[in-house]
Amino acid sequence: MSGPAGGGNLVLIVGSGLANASSVTFGGTPASILFQDPIGLLIIVTAPAHAAGTVPVVVTNAGGTSAPAMYTYLAPVGPVVLSLLPTSGPTTGGTPFTIVGSNLAGASVTFNGVAATGVVVDPTGTIVTGVTPAGTAGNVPVVVTTPAGSATVAGGFTYVAPPPPVAVSLVPVTGPTTGGTPFVLVGSNLAGASVTFNGVAATGVVVDPSGTIVTGVTPAGTAGNVPVVVTTPAGSATVAGGFTYVAAPPVAVSLLPTSGSSAGGTLFTITGSNLAGASVTFNGVAATGVVVDPSGTIVTGVTPAGTVGNVPVVVTTPGGSTTVAGGFNYV
Structure with a gap:
């Protein structure tokens, strides 16, 4: 008889005089008794874990202790990796992968030492699926680890940097x-x-x-x-x-007042839009004290001296110039 060192497998014990067994031990370690034949010919137990090697199996009941039967605990077999698909993917990770091999039960997978996510092993222990982590461009080792050991995937996995924009x-x-x-x-x-x-x-x-x-x-x-x-x-x-x-061109909507002394010194207000950075001229002569509000919609200043009559008023910003409709009348 033989079984894995991890135990947990069912073992059928056949003999005589086995009825009403009180214990079954494997190398001195008690097993779990699952079934006993009433006439004492069969016992089914769950083998306990034990170090690899051959140990005696002994049944004890009211009649005494049986002669030992030998049972061999087998050392766990390490994982075997046959293939990895795909063998390349982006450095950002997120590539679904499949590893095929044997003895893969309980496997974890690392790419250059970084754990893959979403790792699942099929019930046969022959297929592992998961998702690659992020990595640096180039070829990296892929290692599959189970309780029995580790195996490196031949050829590894190549991270490919995404192309630049x-x-x-x-x-x-x-x-x-x-x-x-x-x-x-x-x-x-x-x-x-x-x-x-x-x-x-x-x-x-x-x-x-x-x-x-x-x-x-x-x-x-x-x-x-x-x-x-x-x-x-x-x-x-x-x-x-x-x-x-x-720069958006200035827009002048109104000028108040529309007339003033030819000696200049008249306070004026121009309303419009896009007036940031504005300067104002009356018949080509610059107004003084020009101030633009933060919204760029109101300009205030003082008229220069001018000759009697109507003159053009021009507002100039980095975006261009505009002439105020109706101009300004010097009186």
Whole structure:
């Protein structure tokens, strides 16, 4: 008779005079009696665990102790690995794998020393499935470990770095300095991308499932051309041509008052939009004390001296110039 050193297997003992056995021992270790034949010919027990080797099995009942029968405990057999599929996957991990072999019961699997997740061994102990952990690019050892030992998978597993992003086009290529311009960036390998305009993150960035289209909204920026950079876990790419911020042209809605002394010194207020950084001229002569409110919608100042009559009033910002309808009347 023989069985695994871990015990737990059923053993049939055949003899005579075995009725009403009080104990069955394997090398002195009691076994669990599951069944006894009333006429004393059969006993079924669960073998206890024991170190590998041959030990006596002894049955004891009211009539005494039986002559020993010999039972051999077998050392556990280490795992054998025949194949691993697939043999490569991304450095981000998450690749489902299958290992085929034998003696794989109770197996765990590591990739370069890092435990795989979701490891399941089929009831026959011949197939192990799981999911690779993240790893660095290159070939790494894969080790299967069971209570009986370890085995290294021939050929290991090769982690492949994802390709870096490629940016092909950006539409539109211009927009206001205030930001808020929806954009579409087309390329490849864009999964997980973020986008910056002159180092400032775009908002509302979404990548399509194919990893070829990124949409988002530009942040605010200063007038001029700025670099646009797409970054993924695999690296960064700069969009050719960048993005040009254009200051929005000023809009003047009203001027109050619309007339004043030709000696100048009249306090005025211009209302409109996009007035940040504005200067104001009356017939080409600069107003003094010009102040723009933080919202860029109100400009105040003082008129210069001028000649009697109606003169043009021009508001100028980095975004351009606009003439106030109706001008200003010097009296």
